[in-house]
Amino acid sequence: MRTHILLSATLLTGAMFGSGxxxxxxxxxxxTSYNDLQNANRALDAKYQETQRNLTGATTRVQSLEEQIAAQxxxxxxxQAALDKCLNSSSQGNVNISKLVDEINSSNKYIQHLVNTKNKSDSLNMVLTNNLTRSLSREEMRDVDVQVLKGVVYISLSDNMLYKSGSYEISSAAGATLGKIAKIITDYKDYDVLIEGNTDNVPITTTNIRxxxxxxxxxxxxVVQALQNNYGVDPKRLTAGGRGEYNPIASNADPAGxxxxxxxxxxxxxxxDQFMDLIEKAPASDSTSVPAPAATTPQQ
Structure with missing residues (x-):
């Protein structure tokens, strides 16, 4: 897609200078067309970089589970080696052999439990993300980023979509999207909701805003008041917080950041308890939750 946009921009430039x-x-x-293509290319590049960061986080989680599986x-x-040694020794009794067999079976079950837990967690996050974004249009998705990490839903809204320029007043254009966000919050009616404001590092110069x-x-x-007053979200579930410029997700050295x-x-x-309910509602698995086997030293 990015290549297509760059090619279009190149052809457009050629048309500008080659036609006399x-x-x-x-x-x-x-x-104007050339500028639009450049802006679209930059937006796609930013989305690509963000996707790469998400992929890195997912890879780290997968690696952690794989390390646990390898350890088990x-x-x-x-x-198994201890059991083999027991079988080859005439001095070992049936009691010790039986204990080792039980520990091996327990270890096998725990390994399977780790594998199934990873698969279930991945499936849960995918199901939740799909459910949350199903009502958002392609245009809205440009200004709305939805992620599910460890059962917590993060919905990030750009200031261009939400507010009037240089203001904290909600713009009229944000109404439809906020209505859909309110529907998501209502669907998860027993969950707590934190609304967190973030800015860049440019000092504000508006009167009455320090x-x-x-x-x-x-x-x-x-946003909290709009959700409460316009969309009927229970205010007891809502918390409003500001983090100023101190929680950046990109560099403030350029306009895109x-x-x-x-x-x-x-x-x-x-x-x-609600998160455990979500786990139970994830795609069914044949596994049974098994506690980690106790660390024991085989008797020789």
Whole structure:
């Protein structure tokens, strides 16, 4: 897709300079198209970088589970070697052999439990993400990022979509999207919801707003009040908080990074028992939860 946009931009530039003299109107149209393609390319590149970061996080989680599985398999090999030694020794009794067999079976079950837990967690996150984004249009998804990490739902909204420029007032264009977000929050009616405002590092100069702490908190409060007053979300579930410029997700050294940092996050957090309910509702598995086997030293 990015290659297509760059090729289109190149062809457009060639058309501008290769066709000789053109009218000012035609040149302006070509210049606007060229700028649009450049902006689209930058947006796609930013999305690509964000996807790479998400992939890195997922890879780290997978690696952690794989290390646990490898450790259990190493323990299983050790137990198997001890069992073989017992079988070859005439002095060993049936009681010790039976105990080792039980430990091997327990280790096998625990390894399977780890594998199934990883698969179930991945499936749960995918199901939740799909459910959360099913009502958002392609245009809305450009300004809304939804992620599910360890059962916690993170909905990130850009300031361009939510607020009037340089203000904490909700724009009229944000109504439809906030309505869909409110539907998500209502669907998860027993969960706590934190609305968190974030800014870039550019000092605010608006009257009656002292700094970015004020701006981020006021923006979060505006979203909370819109969810309560316009969409009927129970205010007892809502918390408004501001983090100012101190929770960046990108560098503030360029406009693209600043735009990412100017965001409002809606964090939907289940309590522990509710998270366990979500686990139970994930795609069915044949595994049975098995506690980790106790560490024992085989008798020789």
């Amino acid at each position: 003299c053109v009218s000012n109107k035609k040149f302006g149209q070509l210049q 398999r190493t323990g299983l090999a050790s137990l 700094n970015n702490w004020d701006l981020s908190a006021l923006r979060a409060s505006s 600043k735009a990412k940092n100017r965001r409002t996050q809606i964090i939907i957090t289940p309590k522990l």
